[in-house]
Amino acid sequence: QKEVEQNSGPLSVPEGAIASLNCTYSDRGSQSFFWYRQYSGKSPELIMFIYSNGDKEDGRFTAQLNKASQYVSLLIRDSQPSDSATYLCAFINTGTASKLTFGTGTRLQVTL
């Protein structure tokens, strides 16, 4: 079993809709969770991080964490064509001290 599982997609949503990206992880020692966005040919950029169970909102983005179910998600409201990218889920286990483990990413396509 991979440490981090993401559906590779592509996930296609119409402009203005809510995009829901999901990630499951196997390491119960995982402490901190991150969502990165990566445009084609570019480097990953951090868009959200979450440490506690529940929801965390930042503009059009909401991260949701459920440690009991080992599940983290990213919701993008009012999706725009500029949101079309690959979204990488990652986590840190404090036992591995600052070392991020990444999923393979979900490709999101926002259609006009």
Added chain:
Amino acid sequence: DAEITQSPRHKITETGRQVTLACHQTWNHNNMFWYRQDLGHGLRLIHYSYGVQDTNKGEVSDGYSVSRSNTEDLPLTLESAASSQTSVYFCASSSMGNYGYTFGSGTRLTVV
């Protein structure tokens, strides 16, 4: 402004040659990391460092080495380049604690 830079952006080399990829950060971050990114595998950790004179192997370290002689630089050396090392290489840095990485812009390496 603080930044993390990688050089070169593109490199073509021959099988068996030694290659060094540069990574330089001005964030004054203690932690530095090298990842490779390949289709279907996502980001995989090669080597990492938590400070000067500290280096550690990641999950795909065979054929690679790093050295950390100062806070700013973590060069990645391919001892004898192989075609399997054709990839996009990303350097990243982070501060102490559980915060996400800042990535460099990447180096696309082709081994022919």
